[in-house]
Amino acid sequence: MSAGAAPGGALVLFTRDLRVRDHAALASAVREHDRVLAAFVLDRELLSGSCGAPNRLAFLIDCLEDLERSLAERGTHLVVRRGDVVQETMRLVEEHRLVAIHMSDDPTPYARSRHARLARACAGARVALRAHPGITVVAPGALTPAGGDHYRVFTPYWRAWSGLPRGPLLRAPHRIAGPSVLGAGTIPCAAALNPAAPSPQLQRGGENAGREQLGRWLRGGLERYEERHDALPEQGTSRLSAYLHFGCLSPRSVLERARTHGGAGSAAFARQLCWRDFHHQVLAARPQLPSVDYRPRGDRWRRSTRQADAWRAGQTGYPIVDAGMRQLTAEGFMHNRARLIVASFLTKTMYQDWRLGAAHFASLLIDADVADNVGNWQWVAGTGNDTRPNRVLNPLRQAKRFDPHGDYVRRYVPELAGVGGAAVHEPWRLGSAQRRGLGYPEPIVEHEAAARAARAPRG
Ligand SMILES: Cc1cc2nc3c(=O)[nH]c(=O)nc-3n(C[C@H](O)[C@H](O)[C@H](O)COP(=O)(O)OP(=O)(O)OC[C@H]3O[C@@H](n4cnc5c(N)ncnc54)[C@H](O)[C@@H]3O)c2cc1C
Incomplete structure (x- = not known):
């Protein structure tokens, strides 16, 4: 506690800000109070939804163990409770006679309702509730265009x-x-918490693992980010998204270190961090975004369980789409270019509802984040912030451009591992005997015809 700090202890309620560095809520609590209790509640409500999916739970538990070690080095421990987040938090406040709660401000609809419930409980108990920035670089709502409550288009926001x-x-x-x-x-x-097995090749969670990953990225990847970030077979992106989602790294510190490092890739990388903030400020202004079209266009999505199941399983017969979907299953991660391709295939080629795709991503991605997930899904589906909502990605052209030698496909689609070079993107061109021997499906739809039909006006 610094000189002039208020007597009485405070609780720091960790949520998705699982770090000790550049943590405004923790820093304020330590500065202002003589005792600080660090706590995390395994929130029953969140665990029953996609936050309780095995990949995210495995990563979360790594994060909590790492946070506990960092707190222990600083003389305290992480108190972990399980149940209703408001009840458990208020119970801790009462048990330890604390006078304030400090936590990170979070714009998701669930976090806002949690905050409102906590605020009511705190008012009744005469406990101060303080929300601090830290989930994004720039707090949602801190930047607004003239005459609007949020930016609808990325470029002016970026500026x-x-x-x-x-x-x-x-x-x-x-x-x-x-x-x-x-x-x-x-x-x-x-x-x-969930007996289902996580994906076999998951990243390890926690602030220290995140710092190591950031160090590796700054030393060996950032410099060439601009030219390599779309190359599917390469390790050309930072793989920091899960660390950012769980708050193992503060986005400000990632931006700061990238800027200090400088180089050609630094601005391109900062732009991606800005996309993250952009989607968060849209969600803060439009909390119904996870379920409602941002820009409704009267879509009447097709419903085909067969097509949706094939897409989820990576069995569409389009190798580049199937490779992306299988990377997701194997790693709880998918390269951004592959996310764009598979999302366009679902919503523009097969004309299936983006909500179905967003739900599947949320069940498997470690970095699944309400703002980024639905913001990007709506962007691809043409119902969101894309200024070119009719754009359709041709899977074959994308494959030839971003996986020119077919290495990404061969890595994730073992049936095609024996097909050399770019031919792997068009197994339908192989001789029929060779095709049969592969055990790989025929294309589930013909892209051009399907995408044209999806765009055709319906009476
Ligand atoms: C359909 C679809 C769904 C997506 N769902 C998510 C999601 O749930 N969670 C998520 O974090 N990202 C999501 N993204 C964005 C992007 O694909 C991932 O952030 C990126 O692939 C993560 O890999 P990286 O850390 O190596 O990214 P890098 O290329 O190294 O980018 C650095 C950081 O910038 C941010 N970022 C990059 N691209 C975007 C973007 N388009 N929108 C928002 N932030 C971005 C991420 O935090 C990322 O870690 C989605 C994209 C699409 C097309």
Whole structure:
């Protein structure tokens, strides 16, 4: 506690900000209070939805264990509770006679309703509730265009965002004086929360793993980001999305380190971080975005269980689409270019509802994030912020451009591993005997005809 700090302890409620560095809520609590209790609630409501999906749980548990180690080095522990987040938080406040709760502000609809419920409980208990920035670089709502409550188009947002001055990063507290937390509550293993197995090749979670990944990225990837970020077979992107989603890294610190590093890739990379903020500010202004078209266009989506199932399983007969979908299953991750291709295939070629695709992504992606997921799905489907809503990606042209030698496809579609070079993108051109031997499906639709039919006006 610094000189002049208020007596009485505070609770820092961690949510998806699982770090000790550049953490405004933690830094303020330590500065302003003589005792700080760090807590995380395994929220029953979130765990029953896609947040309880095995990949995200496995990553989350890594994050909590890492956070506990960081807190232990600073003299305290992470108290972990399970149940209703408001009840469990208020119980801790009461048990430890705390006077304030500090947490990160979060624009998702669920986080806002959680905050409103906590605010009511705090008002009744005479406890101060403080929300701090930290989920994005620029807080949603901090930038607005003249006459609007949010930016609808990215480029003007990017210009305004790039010009904002940024405050200094916050150091991790050296020492955290906490109340005695006997019975802190152990961190369960992921399987105890959801027995379903996670994807076989998951990234490891936590602030320290995130810092290592960031270090590797700055040393070996950022420089060539602009030219390589769309190349499917390469490790040309940062793989930081899950660390950003769970708040293992503060987005401000990632931006700062990328800028300090400089080089040609730095601006292109900053632009992607800005896209993240952009979608968050749209969601904050339009909380119905996860279910309602941002720009309705009267779509009457087709419903084909057969096509949707084939898409999910990576069995559409389009190797580039199937490779993306199988990367998702194997790693809980998919390259951004592949996300664009598979999403366009679902919504523009097969003309299936984007909500179906967003739900499948949410069930498997470690980085699944309401704002980024539905913002991007709507963008691709033409119902969102794309200024060219009629754009349709041709899977074959995309494949030849972004996986010119077919290496990405061969990596994820073992049936095609023996087909050399770019021929792997068009198995339908192989001789019929060879095709039969592959055990790979025929194309489920013919792209051009299907996409044309989807665009045709219906009476
Ligand atoms: C249909 C679809 C769904 C998506 N769903 C998600 C999602 O649920 N969560 C998610 O984090 N990203 C999502 N994205 C955006 C993007 O695909 C991922 O952020 C990116 O692939 C993560 O890999 P990376 O960390 O290596 O990215 P990099 O290329 O290294 O980018 C750096 C960071 O910038 C941010 N970023 C990059 N592209 C975008 C973008 N288009 N929109 C918003 N932020 C971006 C991410 O935080 C990313 O980690 C989606 C894209 C599409 C097309």
